Amino acid sequence: MLKNPAYAGAFVYGRTQSCHARYASGKIISRRRKMTEWKIVVKDRYPAYLDWQRYERIQTMLSDNHAEYRRNQTRGVSRDGAAVLQGIVWCGRCGHKMGVEYKNGNRYVCNFLARSQGGGLCQHLPADPIDACVVEAFFAAASPTELAELMCAKDARRQAEEAFDRAEEQQIKRLRYQALLAERQYDRGDVTEREV
Numbered sequence: 001m002l003k004n005p006a007y008a009g010a011f012v013y014g015r016t017q018s019c020h021a022r023y024a025s026g027k028i029i030s031r032r033r034k035m036t037e038w039k040i041v042v043k044d045r046y047p048a049y050l051d052w053q054r055y056e057r058i059q060t061m062l063s064d065n066h067a068e069y070r071r072n073q074t075r076g077v078s079r080d081g082a083a084v085l086q087g088i089v090w091c092g093r094c095g096h097k098m099g100v101e102y103k104n105g106n107r108y109v110c111n112f113l114a115r116s117q118g119g120g121l122c123q124h125l126p127a128d129p130i131d132a133c134v135v136e137a138f139f140a141a142a143s144p145t146e147l148a149e150l151m152c153a154k155d156a157r158r159q160a161e162e163a164f165d166r167a168e169e170q171q172i173k174r175l176r177y178q179a180l181l182a183e184r185q186y187d188r189g190d191v192t193e194r195e196v
């Protein structure tokens with residue numbers, strides 16, 4: 001669902017390319033083309049679950065996560081720990097992933113070069129003030145969007161429930177009518193044959 005452009009309403013042809021090689025099963029090996037290499041893209045072709053911009057953002061996110069995973073053989077997502085950015089903070093000086101130390105208060109530490117090449121720490125920063133900024137920024141960014149999305153989701157669910165109720169009502173009406181017809185037919189029938 002995250003990768004198929006049909007969910008963003010687009011018809012796409014040529015997302016894969018065969019590699020002129022086969023698996024042992026005989027199936028042809030193919031690779032996914034980059035979005036920029038897709039042969040035909042017709043947007044707004046199907047009813048969309050998400051808009052095209054969001055679809056593109058998701059693809060970027062997936063590819064970033066993948067690159068991050070390849071680089072560190074670990075996922076770039078937050079982990080447990082008192083510091084908010086545990087596992088997802090990078091050093092502004094050397095670009096390596098920073099760790100967290102819990103001595104003398106929480107602090108973010110860049111010790112990648114120290115560990116891999118010897119020498120001193122690149123830098124370390126107290127975690128609490130950074131975390132406070134991040135939390136504030138997160139809620140500032142998330143709240144209006146989240147609320148709007150929540151309203152949208154609630155609306156959609158209410159509409160779906162109403163449609164379902166209407167369909168049920170129609171079905172009950174149809175069944176009542178059929179019962180009425182059957183009753184009339186029964187009443188019109190010969191009294192002597194009613195047992196049958």
Ligand SMILES: [Zn+2]
Pocket residue numbers: 091092093094095096110122123
């Ligand atoms: Zn560093």
